[in-house]
Amino acid sequence: MDPVLDRVRAANPVTEAEFAGAADFDALVLPRRPRRRRRWLAVPALGTVVAALVLVPSSAPGASEILRRASVAVGDGILYAQSTAELRAADGEVDHYGTRRVWVRGDDAMRWVDDQGNEDVYAKGAGTAHRDGRTGEVEREPDASMVAGDIFRSVALLQSARAGDAVTLEGETTVDGRPAYVLRWTEQRGGPAIEQKLWIDRETYAPLRYTDHSRGRDVSGKPFDQTYVETVQEFRTLPDTPENRRLLELGG
């Protein structure tokens, strides 16, 4: 016991009990929380990431050929995917991020709709717009940009990395009964290394699943060990027609 600290404790002018029952979460005005995908917004250009991966000498010809075929199979147009995502911690805790539908046209335009009705669109030169699914309010950020999420980033990799390079073929497996190739690569940009995997359909060469695994310490110094898992439910390439371009607009 420390008599000085005890004296300070005894003179505590406020107790928590005075504020018991004052919490009103529904009255709290919460700003839009940056989603995980915004991690990529810090990247100056998607091409930087892709280039970093493709410039490393190839050690896996198998992966190169898979990437080449996938690039051809995905083709040009507006890419559409519906997927579910979750974050799994090493202790078994799982955060479910729900289902999202995403449309992407190159790095020019993108639209994201989640299962809460929240919607984000991006158009090159016009910035981003977010519509709150609950209130309908639209918030615009002319200077902000979005780049495609993980599975589309992988698609960009497929389209660009004709030689395969740092990506290796880990093996073959099945995803929901579909035979798949498993590609693997590691990324490190200042923080902890992120081990990434992409499952590619062996017949259609469409992405089936994406994971990244990272571990380290968070800002409070606590260790973390987590795996982000995104499972693709539907993946299509739509023709780049005026009608389909409307799918890239708010409310499209």
Place this chain on the structure above:
Amino acid sequence: MNAEHARFRAIYEEHHAAVCAYFARRAPRDDVEDLAAETFAVAWRKLPRRVEQPLPWLYGVARNVLANHRRKAARRGTLAPDATSGDPAERVSGDRGLAHAFAALNERDREAICLVAWEGLSVPDAARAAGCSAAAFAVRLSRARARLRRALDNPPAATFIVPERI
């Protein structure tokens, strides 16, 4: 409500009173609710996905929110002591000797003692709230405690020489 939202709601409901009390000890009462709301708004944007003990982290956010609040108040020229609750340095209820000794400490020393004595944090948790290492905080606390003890042992003469009755 998604999992992140539900998790944050649980954190808010568990720690709202503690964050309000933190501000009530350091700022005018009228500002407490607004400061707490601002703290949780910042926390919503920045809370790490996995943080086992959110409260020290929330106190760290609250510290920054309070510093901004004081800067804004100073710019507006409204940093005068709150008439209803007095200067934060004097809010050591019912212990005038301690109030004077406390006022003699610098802000950093006061904060180190308050985090432990009033917020009830352990040294490692108080270090997180203060934004320094546990070792640095332990030294800071030890020195602050020594200064406070000296100030209590040798109070300014004016504190006690005025008799209660003449």
